[in-house]
Amino acid sequence: MVLLQGLIIGVLFGFLLQKGQVLSYGKQVGAMLLKDFTIFKFMLSAIVVASICLTFLNELGAITLTYESFSIFGVVVGGLIFGLGWGLLGYCPGTAGGALATGSIDAGVGMVGMLFGSIFYAFIYPFASSMYNETVIGSFNLHSLLGPFLSIIVFTIFVIAFFRFIEKKGL
Numbered sequence: 001m002v003l004l005q006g007l008i009i010g011v012l013f014g015f016l017l018q019k020g021q022v023l024s025y026g027k028q029v030g031a032m033l034l035k036d037f038t039i040f041k042f043m044l045s046a047i048v049v050a051s052i053c054l055t056f057l058n059e060l061g062a063i064t065l066t067y068e069s070f071s072i073f074g075v076v077v078g079g080l081i082f083g084l085g086w087g088l089l090g091y092c093p094g095t096a097g098g099a100l101a102t103g104s105i106d107a108g109v110g111m112v113g114m115l116f117g118s119i120f121y122a123f124i125y126p127f128a129s130s131m132y133n134e135t136v137i138g139s140f141n142l143h144s145l146l147g148p149f150l151s152i153i154v155f156t157i158f159v160i161a162f163f164r165f166i167e168k169k170g171l
Helices: 002-019 025-032 038-060 072-089 093-101 105-134 142-146 148-168
Strands: none
Touching: 002 093, 025 038, 025 072, 038 148, 072 093, 072 105, 093 105, 142 148
16 A cells, blocks of 8 residues: 555656656756756745645654754765766756656666666765764754744745745746
């Protein structure tokens, strides 16, 4: 049943990605060049909705939110790899999967590259994990800083202000 629920949610999310034009190579390149903010709008809206839903589910006791430690090395290296891959391929991992499902051959080539990258990471993990552990600075998140509801309000206000700013700029 859990797998079926995951499949249904995944198909629904893929449908929304397609309808929001987030799977478009042109939108991806426009986002990287900071000329088209469709992807940023889509993802920030999804984060706000997910934050609200997850916080309420946590408060009702339906789920338990946990927060992982923050590793400077992991964030910097992971961000560089993610950005390099997105820049070279023109898709982030999630949109590459969605674009592949719509028949994009270049996204399929990128997915093969991601597979090989994952295998490579599995081999270097013992070495890399020791570096992660050396740069851990503890759990840091907006929820623990402001509390769950205030953090959602602050983040939502920030997102709305950002949307207004980019709309005024015609982006």
